[in-house]
Amino acid sequence: MPEIPEMEVYKRQLSQTIMHKKIVEVIVNREKAINIPTAEFKELVNEQLIVFVSRRGKHIIITLGNGYYLVGHLMLGGRIYLAQPGEKLKTSGSVIFTFRDESKLFFINLRLGWLHLYTETEMDRAFAGLGPEPLGPFFTEELLSTKLAQKRGAIKPLLTDQEFIAGIGNCYSDEILFEAKIKPDRKAKELNSDEVKRLFFAIPSVLKEAINNGGYMEKPFSLGDNWTGGHNEHLQVYDREGQPCYRCSGLVQLITLSGKKSYYCPSCQK
Numbered sequence: 001m002p003e004i005p006e007m008e009v010y011k012r013q014l015s016q017t018i019m020h021k022k023i024v025e026v027i028v029n030r031e032k033a034i035n036i037p038t039a040e041f042k043e044l045v046n047e048q049l050i051v052f053v054s055r056r057g058k059h060i061i062i063t064l065g066n067g068y069y070l071v072g073h074l075m076l077g078g079r080i081y082l083a084q085p086g087e088k089l090k091t092s093g094s095v096i097f098t099f100r101d102e103s104k105l106f107f108i109n110l111r112l113g114w115l116h117l118y119t120e121t122e123m124d125r126a127f128a129g130l131g132p133e134p135l136g137p138f139f140t141e142e143l144l145s146t147k148l149a150q151k152r153g154a155i156k157p158l159l160t161d162q163e164f165i166a167g168i169g170n171c172y173s174d175e176i177l178f179e180a181k182i183k184p185d186r187k188a189k190e191l192n193s194d195e196v197k198r199l200f201f202a203i204p205s206v207l208k209e210a211i212n213n214g215g216y217m218e219k220p221f222s223l224g225d226n227w228t229g230g231h232n233e234h235l236q237v238y239d240r241e242g243q244p245c246y247r248c249s250g251l252v253q254l255i256t257l258s259g260k261k262s263y264y265c266p267s268c269q270k
Contacts, residue, residue: 057166
């Protein structure tokens, strides 16, 4: 499932390619992916300019000229692809937008994911339960320390709780805890001040590095895209069970916490 780095990569690519383009056709092949009747969705989206692209947690946000927002959550298996004019794809796509230059933006495999059309008030309501942005200016060591002290559970599932911090999932929670040298089953409220400090600095460090490398999703955003998925070869512990730790002589192990898989190095993460 895409997390902050993958959605940030999409955000930056979309900002570079579809800004100020006008949508001239809307195709909805999966009605369950949208939140209003198809006819109304098409009427409100068609003939609109793309005026801004942003992100909140794991959500992509496309601002339309009429003040509505296309908010997408890809969930497991979903992805975004920009097809060049005349380019043929094997997939029909769940939702497709055609621009005046005949390029097409595909939201693919929204079997679990969705693309909703919101007013600003509706979007604010949808995001009301999300925690702070870990790359935002309001995410501070003091805030993290305060939030951790209020929790009883293990740190790994807590980092993936979207109400605690927005945008971190299974992959990067493992990478962050490895960077901070914290075992994933440690109780959040038992972390000492040094561990909280290491965790606070590890969160943006790991996420920014992953963004710079293109995230871990392998499917490209468009033809010639050599950026997306480049972070796969830089993952330290995620999905590396039984392989040597890059930092010591230990072997990466897999445990399950609150139903979530967690990869870690027992030698490094005490």
